[in-house]
Structure formats: structure tokens, C-alpha cells
Amino acid sequence: MATLATHPDCVPLVSYRFGKGATNIDKYIELQGYESARKALELGPDAIIAEMKTSNLRGRGGAGFPTGLKWSFVPRQAPKPKYVLVNGDESEPGTCKDRLIFEYDPHAVIEGVIIAALAIQAKMGFIYLRGEYRYLIEIMEKAVADAYAKGFLGKKIFGSDFDLDVVVQTGAGAYEVGEESALMESLEGKRGIPRIRPPFPAVVGLYGGPTIINNAETIATVPHIFRIGAGEYAKLGTERNGGTRLFCLSGHLERPGVYELPMGYNLKKMIYEVGGGIPNGKKLKAVVPGGSSTPVLLPEEIDIGMDFDQVGKAGSMLGSGGVVVLDETACMVEFALRTMKFYQHESCGWCIPCREGTDWLKKSLTRLHAGGGADKDIDNIRYLAENMLGRTFCPLGDAAAMPTIAFVKKFRKEFEDHLEGRGCPYHRTAEPEPALV
Amino acid sequence: MSTHPAQPGTIFSPDLAARFDRLVTLYPVKRSALVPMLLYAQDEIGYVSDAVVAEAAARLGITELDVRNVVSYYSLLRTKPAGKYHVQVCTNISCMLRGGNEILEHCKKKLGIPNKGVTPDGVFSLEEVECIGACSWAPAAQVNYAFHENLTPESMDQVLADYRAKAQNGSQKGGGK
Ligand SMILES: Cc1cc2nc3c(=O)[nH]c(=O)nc-3n(C[C@H](O)[C@H](O)[C@H](O)COP(=O)(O)O)c2cc1C
Ligand code: SF4
Ligand code: FES
Numbered sequence: 001m002a003t004l005a006t007h008p009d010c011v012p013l014v015s016y017r018f019g020k021g022a023t024n025i026d027k028y029i030e031l032q033g034y035e036s037a038r039k040a041l042e043l044g045p046d047a048i049i050a051e052m053k054t055s056n057l058r059g060r061g062g063a064g065f066p067t068g069l070k071w072s073f074v075p076r077q078a079p080k081p082k083y084v085l086v087n088g089d090e091s092e093p094g095t096c097k098d099r100l101i102f103e104y105d106p107h108a109v110i111e112g113v114i115i116a117a118l119a120i121q122a123k124m125g126f127i128y129l130r131g132e133y134r135y136l137i138e139i140m141e142k143a144v145a146d147a148y149a150k151g152f153l154g155k156k157i158f159g160s161d162f163d164l165d166v167v168v169q170t171g172a173g174a175y176e177v178g179e180e181s182a183l184m185e186s187l188e189g190k191r192g193i194p195r196i197r198p199p200f201p202a203v204v205g206l207y208g209g210p211t212i213i214n215n216a217e218t219i220a221t222v223p224h225i226f227r228i229g230a231g232e233y234a235k236l237g238t239e240r241n242g243g244t245r246l247f248c249l250s251g252h253l254e255r256p257g258v259y260e261l262p263m264g265y266n267l268k269k270m271i272y273e274v275g276g277g278i279p280n281g282k283k284l285k286a287v288v289p290g291g292s293s294t295p296v297l298l299p300e301e302i303d304i305g306m307d308f309d310q311v312g313k314a315g316s317m318l319g320s321g322g323v324v325v326l327d328e329t330a331c332m333v334e335f336a337l338r339t340m341k342f343y344q345h346e347s348c349g350w351c352i353p354c355r356e357g358t359d360w361l362k363k364s365l366t367r368l369h370a371g372g373g374a375d376k377d378i379d380n381i382r383y384l385a386e387n388m389l390g391r392t393f394c395p396l397g398d399a400a401a402m403p404t405i406a407f408v409k410k411f412r413k414e415f416e417d418h419l420e421g422r423g424c425p426y427h428r429t430a431e432p433e434p435a436l437v
Numbered sequence: 438m439s440t441h442p443a444q445p446g447t448i449f450s451p452d453l454a455a456r457f458d459r460l461v462t463l464y465p466v467k468r469s470a471l472v473p474m475l476l477y478a479q480d481e482i483g484y485v486s487d488a489v490v491a492e493a494a495a496r497l498g499i500t501e502l503d504v505r506n507v508v509s510y511y512s513l514l515r516t517k518p519a520g521k522y523h524v525q526v527c528t529n530i531s532c533m534l535r536g537g538n539e540i541l542e543h544c545k546k547k548l549g550i551p552n553k554g555v556t557p558d559g560v561f562s563l564e565e566v567e568c569i570g571a572c573s574w575a576p577a578a579q580v581n582y583a584f585h586e587n588l589t590p591e592s593m594d595q596v597l598a599d600y601r602a603k604a605q606n607g608s609q610k611g612g613g614k
Contacts, residue, residue, distance in 0.1 A: 094572050099570045172473075189497070191507055192510060251535070257573050338529065
């Protein structure tokens with residue numbers, strides 16, 4: 001069952017209302033709900049953004065961009081209406097946290113939208129959920145209807161002069177639509193092909209108006225910042241990395257689960273203490289620290305704090321918060337192949353380096369894994385991936401290339417072990433794929 | 438799949454037609470309703486049929502080609518019927534590490550169909566899918582929209598048996614969920 005997991009080191013901030021019946025609006029209000037929105041209404045745009053900057057909240061969607069700074073880029077005066085867009089496309093393999101927020105605390109998302117809208121003076125917000133999350137669409141739509149009924153959304157919210165409409169939108173299956181500009185295209189009823197930037201969404205976004213796009217966890221965190229105070233929030237984390245984060249532990253662990261831990265929490269401890277370590281006395285082999293697009297770490301590289309800067313320094317990324325743990329029985333070539341199959345499948349096909357690159361990489365990895373690879377294939381894989389980096393129209397190409405380079409670099413021996421008809425030493429059976437032409 | 442008689446001028450049930458009437462008023466631009474409209478239509482009709490495409494185009498004032506272009510982009514939208522219960526097994530990384538491929542193989546054997554196949558009686562269809570957001574509860578599958586998590590071959594059997602029973606009860610009572 002998709003519920004929050006706990007450990008004594010957990011700090012329930014974003015998850016503070018999980019399991020307390022907060023989908024019910026009255027219960028939500030009883031648990032300090034909508035107090036932050038009222039506070040924000042009194043503060044006004046400048047003070048809201050100042051608080052957000054103080055909080056050191058950084059985007060939970062993957063890139064870790066400072067949220068207060070992002071909001072401050074929206075021009076005060078704009079010829080077109082402004083929008084707030086919540087990204088709940090959650091499709092990065094290894095990531096399953098936004099789902100819990102929508103399920104257990106939908107009003108926190110709405111309250112976050114209200115505060116963001118007040119900050120940039122937007123009159124409309126959208127909450128976009130991936131199509132697979134149908135049961136959550138229903139929960140969110142009910143929450144929105146309840147908020148309208150209380151006068152927290154609609155005309156003159158909370159009796160103020162401010163109007164705000166919120167619409168819950170469903171996707172229909174597409175990882176690429178999680179990319180912010182493709183997300184706007186999808187919301188405009190089109191294929192999710194990304195847009196060229198600049199202009200950035202903060203200036204020209206949805207329907208051509210200034211738009212802030214934030215991950216669902218980022219937005220759901222906002223009311224909690226105003227609930228406990230931005231300074232207090234910042235102090236929960238590390239330098240430039242405020243607060244807590246929902247970490248999704250998966251793979252070879254005794255106790256996989258979604259845990260809310262302070263930013264900067266030690267990765268090794270996260271695996272061995274929070275996640276209960278590796279089952280069956282097996283040894284740790286590798287950790288993907290932030291979703292499938294982040295470069296893999298070796299066991300000797302995991303004694304680091306899980307914040308954007310420290311994981312960056314270790315040569316990877318904190319990404320979406322999906323920590324995937326692999327024990328010694330995992331085949332790294334198979335893992336690299338499955339990762340590439342995903343990106344090849346999800347590439348929107350718009351630009352050549354990504355469309356062709358992911359396809360070739362998938363084919364090469366398939367052949368290698370099946371034992372049909374030649375020596376030069378290993379270098380070719382790395383060469384191809386390195387040539388995709390920075391040359392694609394949107395970051396999906398990088399997301400495919402970065403982990404691939406790391407797999408080859410850090411597990412070269414294992415790639416070599418597959419060569420010359422030896423096949424997979426882990427005795428995996430791969431589906432036969434058509435031969436390379 | 439709908440048991441409601443259609444209203445004149447629409448192929449959808451009165452409820453869904455009313456929902457669409459409202460949906461197009463929510464956005465600054467009507468076309469924004471397209472993706473949800475197609476998915477909700479598919480939920481009722483079973484797939485995005487030519488008639489769905491035509492009505493969506495008409496409701497939004499766009500061409501059928503515009504609609505088809507969008508349909509082909511999104512992986513949940515299909516232009517052919519699936520089984521009454523569409524079994525979607527995730528084999529992406531977190532699930533793979535915990536036996537996702539084995540669950541998929543087990544379903545193929547149990548249902549006697551390949552990936553993307555439909556059983557002859559139309560009750561089940563099977564699809565290997567990418568991450569469905571259940572990584573911490575892997576391996577996982579979705580049957581239509583319901584999540585089934587921490588699966589083993591045995592618990593998967595139970596899941597399939599439950600749906601099979603549901604399909605039989607449903608057909609005795611003449612339809613329904
Ligand atoms: C291919 C691709 C997929 C993405 N998928 C998601 C997603 O599912 N959810 C999300 O919040 N951000 C996703 N992002 C990041 C968004 O583009 C964007 O940076 C983010 O929503 C901004 O929110 P934040 O600042 O709160 O992190 C994705 C980016 C790329 C390149
Ligand atoms: S990098 Fe890939 S997903 Fe992004 S625009 Fe190019 S083809 Fe599309
Ligand atoms: S990898 Fe299977 S649900 Fe995420």
C-alpha cells in the first residue's frame with residue numbers, strides 16, 4: 001500500500017497531516033490548514049517572496065532551483081494574465097512521492113497554489129497530474145470543489161479583493177510532459193514537444209502569460225514554510241538547502257518506502273538505518289541517488305549529505321528524490337539497458353541527437369547484454385552518450401546520457417565481462433531484439 | 438462499455454457529455470480540454486474511436502487531424518479496444534530489481550497472451566509499462582487505474598482471479614463495473 005514510511009529520524013513537515021484525515025477540508029482547517037494562505041494575503045507579494053527566499057526551499061522536481069528566486073523573475077506588470085502551474089506528472093523512474101501528497105494532503109497543494117498566486121498576482125492556477133493517477137484526480141477535484149465552497153477559491157477569496165480559479169488537469173501518459181515547457185504544451189491541448197528558451201516561462205509561459213511552474217512537493221511545502229516560519233524551515237536543512245524532503249527509497253532494501261528526512265541527511269545512513277540495509281546479507285553494489293537520470297554512485301561514494309550541493313560535489317545529482325539501491329546480484333549492463341529503454345521510449349523525437357542517440361544506445365546495450373558486443377562497443381556507447389550531452393533540445397537527452405556515461409565509467413569491467421559471446425554473467429535472459437543493421 | 442443511451446448529437450453518456458460541456462468552459466482556450474476529454478472518453482468508450490475523434494474535434498473547433506496528432510503522442514490513449522481489464526506491469530528499474538520482469542512473464546503465461554495482447558474473451562489485455570509511481574512498493578502493476586503493489590507471482594494470481602470473478606459476475610448482471 002502506498003503510505004508514508006517512518007523512522008525515528010524522520011521529520012514530518014510536508015507529511016505532517018498524512019494519515020490524519022486531512023483530505024476532509026474541515027479536518028485540514030483544524031490542523032492549521034489555510035492559515036498560511038490568510039497570512040500570505042496580509043503579507044503581500046514582496047514579503048511572500050522574501051519569505052520564500054529566506055526559507056532556502058529549492059525545487060523538488062529535479063533541478064533544485066531556488067523557489068523564491070524563480071517566483072521573483074515574474075514581472076510585476078504583464079500584458080497577459082499570469083498563471084501558476086503545478087507539475088504532478090511524476091514519471092521519473094524511482095520517484096513516487098507526489099502521489100502521497102495528492103492522496104493524503106490535497107489541500108496543501110491548493111493552499112500552496114494560493115500563496116504562489118498571491119506572490120505573482122496570478123488569477124488562475126492549474127494542477128496537472130499524470131493520467132495514471134486517476135484516483136488522485138478525483139481526490140484533487142473534490143478538494144478544489146470544497147475549497148470553492150468555503151470561499152477559499154473563486155471570487156474574493158477569504159473575503160479579500162483577490163480572485164483565483166484553480167483547475168485540476170489530467171495528462172495521458174508521457175514522461176516528457178513533465179519537462180516544464182512540454183507541460184505547458186500539453187496543457188494547451190497539444191503534443192508534449194518542448195519550447196525553445198529563452199523566453200523562460202516566468203516571462204512567456206502558459207497561453208503566452210508569465211507562469212511559475214513548480215513540482216507538487218515544492219508547492220505543498222509552501223504552506224508549511226508559512227506555518228512554522230521561513231527561518232525555522234531553513235534551519236531544518238543545510239546551507240542553501242532548506243527544510244525536508246520526501247525521499248523515495250526503492251530497490252534492494254529491507255524497508256523500501258517514502259520517508260521525510262531533513263535535507264542533507266547522510267545517504268549511507270539513509271540506506272543502512274532508515275531503509276534497513278540490504279536484505280539477505282548481500283553486499284551493496286551501487287546507488288542511483290535521485291531518479292533514473294542521475295549518475296550512479298559506488299558504495300565508497302555514499303558517505304555524503306543528501307542535498308543538492310553535496311550530491312553535486314560527489315558527481316551526481318539529488319534530482320527527484322528517488323534513491324534506487326542495487327545489491328551485488330544486480331547486473332549493471334541490464335540496469336543501464338533498462339534505463340536507456342525508458343529514455344528511448346519517452347524521447348519525443350523532436351531533435352536528432354536524442355531521438356537517434358537513445359535508439360542507438362538502446363540497440364548497443366541490448367546487443368552487449370545479450371553477449372553479441374564487440375570491444376569497441378563499450379567505447380562507442382560512452383562516445384555516443386558524451387556527444388549527446390548538451391546538444392539536445394531539452395534536458396531529456398542529458399537525462400539519458402548522464403547515467404549511461406557513469407555506468408560505463410564506473411562499471412567498465414562488468415561491461416567487458418559481457419563481451420565476445422560470454423553473455424550476461426548474471427544469467428539474465430534478455431528478450432531477443434532485432435539485430436543491428 | 439457505457440450502458441447509458443446516448444443523447445442526440447453526442448456519442449457519450451449524459452453524465453460525460455455534461456462533464457465535457459463544463460470542461461471546455463474552464464480554460465482560457467477551449468483546446469486545453471483535449472487531453473482530458475480524450476482520456477475520459479476512452480474510459481467510457483473503451484478506446485479513442487473515430488467517433489470520439491470526430492466529436493472531440495467538433496466540441497473544440499479543431500480538425501480531426503489535430504486530434505489524431507495528440508492521440509498518437511500519449512501512451513495511455515489507444516485507438517483499438519483493450520481488454521475489459523487492462524493489466525499494466527511495470528518493469529522499470531525499481532520494479533525490475535524486485536522481480537517486475539518475472540511478474541510480466543507470469544502474466545503472459547497465466548493469461549496466454551504476449552505483451553500488448555488481448556485474451557480471446559476480451560476480459561484481459563496485458564502491457565509492459567514504464568514507471569507508474571509505485572517504486573517504493575515494487576514490483577507494481579495497474580489494472581485499469583487500480584494499483585497493485587508489492588506483488589509476487591502468487592499475489593498476482595489472486596489479483597487476476599479477482600478480476601476474472603468480477604468479469605463473470607458483471608456479465609451475469611449484464612454489465613457494470
Ligand atoms: C524530461 C523531464 C521530465 C521531467 N519530469 C518532471 C516531473 O515529472 N515532475 C516535476 O515536478 N518536474 C519534472 N521535470 C522538471 C521540470 O522541467 C521543472 O524543472 C520542475 O517542474 C520545476 O519545479 P521545481 O522548481 O519545483 O522543481 C522534468 C524535467 C525533464 C527534463
Ligand atoms: S531532447 Fe529528446 S525529448 Fe527533448 S526535445 Fe529532443 S527528442 Fe524531444
Ligand atoms: S519503477 Fe516500477 S513503479 Fe517506478
